Amino acid sequence: MPETDFDFCADFTLNEEGGYQKNPADPGNWTGGAIGQGILIGTNMGISAPCLRGWLNRVPTEADMRGLTESMFSQIYADLFWTPCGGAELPSGINLMVVDEAFNAGEETSLRQLAEVRSSLTPTRLIAPLFAMRLQATLGVRADGIIGPVTLEAIAAADALDLVHICALGSLQDNAYRQDAGFAEFGTDWLGRTARRVTSAFQLSNAARKAAS
Structure with missing residues (x-):
């Protein structure tokens, strides 16, 4: 590691x-x-x-x-x-989501996505069902892809806002790739990389949270 x-x-x-x-x-x-x-x-x-x-x-x-x-x-x-992306200042896991996306899709695109997540009063609403299920599985609640009161309570109990932001970023990135003109040719690779990025970001964030506890 x-x-x-x-x-x-x-x-x-x-x-x-x-x-x-x-x-x-x-x-x-x-x-x-x-x-x-x-x-x-x-x-x-x-x-x-x-x-x-x-x-x-x-x-x-x-x-x-x-x-x-x-x-x-x-x-x-x-x-x-x-x-340029401020990787050293970003929370663990979120830095991976931002910097790898900048490398693959451009700094402007990545930082715009980060700003959208950070400015949202309810970032959970940005999370697509697939990434909501990943979050729920990590939190140990029913992974149905719907973020309701039970999931929100689990997020608060685990102090897992960074994981919420990771999933929101993954959702925005996934959607942006689907809208790209090159999706027909490269879409499978792009979406696979996004999924692996989220998985690795969870690992990095969870390791940092464990080290701090």
Whole structure:
């Protein structure tokens, strides 16, 4: 088990991403961020060509992309995703939901989802039935996907607001992927990653709560 939240989150994202690939039909493989713009250098460990260009502050080569190491991945993850998203300041588990979503769907999208959850007076209303059932199973109440008085009482008794926020974020992320133009091609992977993200976020949050008790 990684020793820090950063390690846990970076490991999760790295494990979700593949190795080197060079697809001319993918805008993220081009240094200009659009098909045919700049140089086709591919992606590696989920790091896009424009992302590497921004981190290096110069136009990268294919050799630069192929030569990425896990240590470099961790530094890019810290500089371009963890720090801008405030990963160190976010509660355990919520930081994974926000930073991995930023890595996969963009920082603006992820932070907008976080703001929606945090500004809601009743974040449980944002939770889709599938994620409500996950929350209920964790709390030890009937997993029927309907958050009523029994579930609300269990949330309060367990002081589990962070788990509520994780499920609300998962629901918003799941729905956003379903509305994306690329859903027909990539939807299964996106939804699977979201489900695994929620599971891992629960693990991280529960570990932090146990350590604090």
